[in-house]
Amino acid sequence: MINTKNPKLAINGGEPISKEPIVIHKPYLKNDDREAILKAFDSTFISGDGPLCREFEKALAEYLCVKHVLYMNSATTALELAFRAKEFPPGSEVIVPDFTYTSSALAPLYNDINIVLCDVYPDNGSLDVSKLESYISDKTVAIVPVDYAGIPADMDEINRIAKKYGLYVVHDTAQSIGAEYRGKKTGNLADVSVFSFHGTKNITTGEGGALVTDDDTIAEKIKILREKGTNKYSFLTDNVTRGYYEYVDIGNSYVQSNILGAMGVTQMQKIDEILRIRTEIAECYKRSLSGIEGLDFVRITEGAKSNWHIFGILFPSEHKYWIMDALRAEGVYANVHYTPLHNNAFYKDYGTDEDFPGSVAFFKRLLRLPIYPDLTSSEINSVIAAVKKVFLSK
Template sequence: MDTIPFNRPPITGREIDYLKHVIDSGNLAGDGPYTQKCHAWLASQLGSPHALLTHSCTGALEIAALLCDIQPGDEVIMPSFTFVSTANAFVLRGATCVFVDIRADTLNLDETLIEAAITDKTRAIVPVHYAGVGCDMDTINAIAARHGLKVLEDAAQGLGATWRGQALGTLGDFGALSFHGTKNIVAGEGGALLVRDDAHAEHAEILREKGTDRSRFLRGDVDKYTWQDVGSSYLPSELTAAFLLAQLEDSQAITARRLAAWQRYRDALLPLEAAGKLRLQAIPEEARHNGHIFSLVLDSEAQRTRVLQALREQSIQATSHYVSLHASPAGLRHGRASGALSVTEHVSSAQVRLPVYADITESDQARVIATLCSAL
């Protein structure tokens, strides 16, 4: 019996050609022509005034934290149900993470709980668009405006998804994307920072280039570059950008195939949800998602264990997801919970993610569905 992998990165066929072109050029370092093409694609296709490739989404989040001038003692509001990079970017600046519960339907930050978590130390809100499903950005931006806070979107899973027709990552002050090998559009490792404000964009270039104005030098704006501010090396190599460009050029087709696979699962499992055997992630009418994750939440951790075991016995790679940050060793040291996080704790203990990728076959999905149904 062939194994059905949890994920299989898409390959367009042009990656090797682009990589060879970079190697033949001898220009392997970052910010070459392929990087610039990726910047232009992201800016035009997402409607972002400024887009900068980074070596990871983690790096993009770290730049955003620097741009917000996060200082020791500051507080940053975020969900506990997220990857550790969301928190690390701010903990590295000395901030305290204030964890807020998620919604049971969308698995996104519960916007109704944000204001209760705001104190005089709060500096920013970090919505995480889980599975490429948009948070309620209207409410979140309105709260931020009332309290004078920055909004940093963790859109690691959000490329190709929108909220009210606007690309995820472009609705707040800053957005961070990921092109990690597990994402819809991949570069092995890689990310991007999206910046709305012109002044912040110029500062972001400096932070990204080790604190120098090298980007201005490469454009011919200055005849030499110098150390301008604290920064680090956040840019990816030209090899990474070349691979990514091939992916970006086919991103609409890749996303369409993932959405078709996602919908096949949903159509098959809706009767089980109606029967109360599981809960599927809800998609708000304002959101257009990208099929990044197919999530279902069961009744208990014990039931999840049984289901995952049944899938493994049929050579199907399914998995759970995040361990709640607020209950982790580092989360206890560097953060605090705002109120009860009961939804987060239940989802963390009872969630299952099914295999979904652009090239999964209908027959493989049928095997997954049959195994799941027999296990419930």
């Protein structure tokens, strides 16, 4: 039982564990990133889809063992194009987990496709496959599994059901670069996968995303859609046309500057190191915090390995915001990240708390602890000490 009145707690006026705030995330930015950016700047090739963007795409394709990687300005855009490329009839339905970032649901909506929100497991926020078939109708065309926290969804079962009903699978792997499921890296587990390189992600180009697929037709279409509906991609590489390129479709401007591509290349060179350090921190948290009454860790899907994008703890919901405030008073910036979609104004007509008991339970019990490679040993120890102080306060 937590004693919320304990005077030693910083929230009650006691001495905090850390006087300096320990923030929740920090990008892993090093000198090689800075130098690569300056070099790209000096090259004067600063516009979109430049040689360094292509180099980043190639490195990512090799790392993930996939055929096509298309770098663009965000995962949100990549998700949108994953649906634009398929041209599903208006009125089609796509199944999206209730516990996700808005972009997973915006992607079908941008394309005039309806969304059907589905429930998630209460212990990891991942699409609850035992309920999945109950959401499928004759209008369903796709499923968008999401790897919340960098934990791969239950992809075998999702793919089995998708195959049974002939559904397209767009895997929202925005958070899960480097994570694995049954020996395969995410990016290999669906028709299309989408990564984010936003500043909070394991590797970053400030903003940015990539669409990943083995499907040639989808890749060719998206090369055109992300470049204003032009065939500039092959103009740059294949010398098909002579001094001009053509307007072959409706599209938009979703390419990324060569300067950001440069940073993608150097971030990729550190991806194994980033994953190793994140894993070490997560192991240290698990060792030090296991066995505390009322405190649990977010469950890792069977057969999966997290990339430790987020380290989540679960605890009795009645104290959630008090625990968050108590940790913050100790100097540890715990937060909750996002709320279930149906609790947001824009999605309020898509269901109620009764429709998503797993999602509501997960959200009520979840808090995130700081995790990133630049976290020092002393900061890690402070996080552990703060959690113990708050949870074990008698």
